[in-house]
Amino acid sequence: MVTDGYSYCPPSAPVRSPCVPVADLVGRRHPRWDGRHETSFHPPRLPVTAxxxxxxxxxxxxxxxxxxxxxxxxxxxxxxxxxxxxxxxxxxxxxxxxxxxxxxxxxxxxxxxxxxxxxxxxxxxxxxxxxxxxxxxxxxxxxxxxxxxxxxxxxxxxxxxxxxxxxxxxxxxxxxxxxxxxxxxxxxxxxxxx
Structure with a gap:
């Protein structure tokens, strides 16, 4: 997983592919979101450990x-x-x-x-x-x-x-x-x- 604090890129994504805005990962829609990644990428649900x-x-x-x-x-x-x-x-x-x-x-x-x-x-x-x-x-x-x-x-x-x-x-x-x-x-x- 690569993250810069604003977007999330799955490890398998090509270097120049667009990343998913972090706001989308927590349920808020980003104004620039165009819906292209909805069927191809589902972020993993990370367990809370402590x-x-x-x-x-x-x-x-x-x-x-x-x-x-x-x-x-x-x-x-x-x-x-x-x-x-x-x-x-x-x-x-x-x-x-x-x-x-x-x-x-x-x-x-x-x-x-x-x-x-x-x-x-x-x-x-x-x-x-x-x-x-x-x-x-x-x-x-x-x-x-x-x-x-x-x-x-x-x-x-x-x-x-x-x-x-x-x-x-x-x-x-x-x-x-x-x-x-x-x-x-x-x-x-x-x-x-x-």
């Missing part, structure tokens, strides 16, 4: 709240509606991980970063901060007022962990399985079709 959202937020409680709101909005635009089980679970995970990042990983002048990655099988939530030396622990003392948030993360996420971030900092990752592992081949085909 959707990614990355955003930086101020390392403040307000930034953590905004991270949760924007994450839910993004999931809704990706087809995971507000109020669904996945949306509600993701809201709790983003809220807890972002709150931990701004409370325990805050470095003045540095932001936190939230990454959402959705594919046919998994929703991955990464929250990164600049304090690599402060690793989260799951269990707090029974008499402590705080420190039970990662117990919630462990209960809700199918997998979670802490990764080093280059050049400094750490990323706390939580993953939700959208499809049981035994049914994955069927779901991947449905997701790829749109």
């Amino acid at each position: 959707r990614v959202f990355v955003q930086r937020f101020s390392s403040t409680p307000r930034g953590a709240r905004l991270a949760r709101h924007l994450a839910l909005h993004r999931l809704d635009t990706w087809g995971i509606p507000y109020g669904s089980t996945v949306s509600d679970t993701a809201a709790l995970l983003v809220a807890e991980l972002a709150a931990n990042a701004v409370t325990h990983g805050r470095v003045p002048g540095r932001d936190i970063e939230v990454l959402l990655r959705l594919d046919a099988y998994t929703l991955r939530i990464d929250v990164s901060d600049s304090r690599g030396e402060r690793r989260p622990t799951v269990m707090a003392a029974l008499e402590a007022e705080h420190g039970r948030g990662l117990v919630l993360v462990e209960a809700l996420a199918d997998r979670w962990g802490v990764l080093d971030r280059v050049p400094v900092g750490k990323t706390v990752r939580a993953e939700l399985d959208l499809v049981p592992r035994g049914e994955r081949s069927l779901a991947g085909d449905d997701f790829a079709r749109g």
